[in-house]
Amino acid sequence: MSAEATRDAALTAPRAVPRVLSIAGTDPTGGAGIQADLKSIAANGGYGMAVVTALVAQNTRGVRSVHVPPVAFLREQLDAVSDDVEIDAVKIGMLADVDVIAAVREWLVRVAPPIVVLDPVMVATSGDRLLRADAEGALRELARLAHVVTPNIPELAILADEPPATTWQQTLDQAARVSARFGVLVLAKGGHLDGDTAPDALVDATGPELFVTMYDASRIETTNTHGTGCSLSSGLATRLVGGVEPARAVGEVKRWISESIRGGGELAVGGGNGPIHHFAGMWQRAGLETRPTASEIRTEWWDGIRDVREQIDALPFLMGLGDGSLRDDAFRGYLAQDALYLRDYARALATASALAPTVAEQAFWAAASEGSITAELELHESWLADGAYAGTRPDSATIGYLDHLLARCAEGDYDTLIAALLPCFWLYQDIGVRLLPRSHDAHPYRSWIETYADAGIAEMTEAAVGFVTQAAARADERGREAMREAFVRSAEHELAFFAAPLGS
Numbered sequence: 001m002s003a004e005a006t007r008d009a010a011l012t013a014p015r016a017v018p019r020v021l022s023i024a025g026t027d028p029t030g031g032a033g034i035q036a037d038l039k040s041i042a043a044n045g046g047y048g049m050a051v052v053t054a055l056v057a058q059n060t061r062g063v064r065s066v067h068v069p070p071v072a073f074l075r076e077q078l079d080a081v082s083d084d085v086e087i088d089a090v091k092i093g094m095l096a097d098v099d100v101i102a103a104v105r106e107w108l109v110r111v112a113p114p115i116v117v118l119d120p121v122m123v124a125t126s127g128d129r130l131l132r133a134d135a136e137g138a139l140r141e142l143a144r145l146a147h148v149v150t151p152n153i154p155e156l157a158i159l160a161d162e163p164p165a166t167t168w169q170q171t172l173d174q175a176a177r178v179s180a181r182f183g184v185l186v187l188a189k190g191g192h193l194d195g196d197t198a199p200d201a202l203v204d205a206t207g208p209e210l211f212v213t214m215y216d217a218s219r220i221e222t223t224n225t226h227g228t229g230c231s232l233s234s235g236l237a238t239r240l241v242g243g244v245e246p247a248r249a250v251g252e253v254k255r256w257i258s259e260s261i262r263g264g265g266e267l268a269v270g271g272g273n274g275p276i277h278h279f280a281g282m283w284q285r286a287g288l289e290t291r292p293t294a295s296e297i298r299t300e301w302w303d304g305i306r307d308v309r310e311q312i313d314a315l316p317f318l319m320g321l322g323d324g325s326l327r328d329d330a331f332r333g334y335l336a337q338d339a340l341y342l343r344d345y346a347r348a349l350a351t352a353s354a355l356a357p358t359v360a361e362q363a364f365w366a367a368a369s370e371g372s373i374t375a376e377l378e379l380h381e382s383w384l385a386d387g388a389y390a391g392t393r394p395d396s397a398t399i400g401y402l403d404h405l406l407a408r409c410a411e412g413d414y415d416t417l418i419a420a421l422l423p424c425f426w427l428y429q430d431i432g433v434r435l436l437p438r439s440h441d442a443h444p445y446r447s448w449i450e451t452y453a454d455a456g457i458a459e460m461t462e463a464a465v466g467f468v469t470q471a472a473a474r475a476d477e478r479g480r481e482a483m484r485e486a487f488v489r490s491a492e493h494e495l496a497f498f499a500a501p502l503g504s
């Protein structure tokens with residue numbers, strides 16, 4: 001199978017979802033704080049969790065009041081999460097005061113999450129304080145426990161304990177000093193500078209050499225920037241999971257934040273500094289469709305032929321094949337039919353190759369067709385060489401199955417044809433794997449079982465399942481139903497085919 005086909009098949013496999021905890025304050029209008037973090041984590045592919053440090057009565061126009069719950073309750077929230085859930089990354093936002101910082105610090109040291117991104121929230125864009133001035137020193141020290149800090153220009157100045165930078169170069173120099181002093185990567189943000197651009201830079205001065213990675217973006221003319229810092233930092237925490245290079249994760253999250261700022265204009269939320277649209281790009285790319293995904297179709301179709309699979313397993317032919325008690329003439333009679341089947345199955349696979357919409361699929365079905373003819377020749381050479389079955393005519397089960405496949409070829413519809421071809425891959429591979437533990441050196445059908453339990457067959461089956469289920473996910477409802485019917489019909493023909501040798 002080609003590398004491209006393997007990659008396409010891998011795309012259908014479920015991916016681990018990063019479990020990301022935001023420790024932050026609230027924004028009841030949903031644009032900043034923990035509410036923004038949860039959207040941002042979801043938009044960047046993670047499962048979001050939230051521990052609230054402070055309840056903030058705010059909207060797009062400004063902050064009205066802040067309520068900090070007892071710090072003992074904060075500790076209970078933190079432990080409730082970490083006692084139960086394996087946390088892949090933590091984003092820290094508003095911390096309000098020194099007691100909150102101390103509680104979070106103690107928890108961080110004890111739990112040691114693999115990724116910590118600290119957004120040193122101090123003052124909202126509206127000018128309202130979100131961190132008491134006497135807590136700035138404690139926040140500075142907390143930076144030592146983070147892997148990345150994401151200060152805006154005023155916050156960077158406070159971390160550096162210096163006056164705010166007024167140029168981008170001063171910002172970079174200050175970020176380098178903060179990085180070296182606290183042993184942390186600094187994502188310096190130029191959102192607060194004047195000009196046509198909104199540059200960011202990842203600054204790493206933690207070692208003997210200074211590394212600066214620049215991220216340029218045009219400045220978007222908008223009033224929807226409420227919560228950009230919160231969203232950027234939680235998106236970054238999510239994208240860093242799995243050992244992703246920080247420079248790459250920042251590049252990805254920077255592109256996402258730009259499109260989300262641009263999409264903010266579509267939202268009509270509040271009369272002040274409006275929120276960004278966390279899902280603008282995602283909704284545009286994927287829509288709001290509820291069509292089944294390839295992996296759902298995989299499960300549905302496989303479950304949908306459960307009764308057929310159980311009937312195959314219960315056949316005397318299959319039971320005899322598994323325990324080795326199957327009569328030799330019954331097995332050879334079955335192989336003679338299989339050889340007849342494979343010749344036309346190879347033709348159907350070649351037709352699928354000719355109809356395939358992509359080069360990867362064309363190559364895959366062509367290789368499978370070639371493999372099918374080779375298998376037919378090998379059957380003759382190994383099991384049927386004595387000529388006892390020469391001149392065998394296809395029986396009614398073989399004719400029925402081939403008629404079904406060749407009719408799909410004649411229709412010329414790629415999707416239904418490949419759906420009809422799939423059970424032969426999938427059922428044989430499944431049977432091979434399940435019979436393998438019963439095989440042994442003296443088992444009469446060992447080579448047959450090992451052929452279908454082989455890793456190469458599993459890889460081809462995975463690719464075939466991937467191509468078919470992705471095509472079904474793309475199809476409209478009628479097309480998908482026609483595919484499912486073709487698939488089920490083939491599975492039923494497999495049952496009849498396995499039943500025929502013993503007439504059961």
Ligand SMILES: Nc1ncnc2c1ncn2[C@@H]1O[C@H](COP(=O)(O)OP(=O)(O)O)[C@@H](O)[C@H]1O
Pocket residue numbers: 151152153189190191192198199200217218219220221222225227228229230232254257258261
């Ligand atoms: N008008 C804008 N156009 C494009 N990007 C922006 C704009 N404003 C902010 N950003 C980007 O949003 C992110 C958050 O930056 P910033 O607004 O400086 O943080 P904060 O919300 O903490 O003040 C950064 O990547 C910044 O470059």
Ligand SMILES: Cc1ncc(COP(=O)(O)OP(=O)(O)O)c(N)n1
Pocket residue numbers: 024025026027032033034056058093094121123124125126130225226227228229230231
């Ligand atoms: C609860 C809470 N946390 C942080 C902020 C500040 O949000 P930020 O992303 O820095 O952007 P602005 O809202 O300041 O533009 C907040 N407002 N509330």
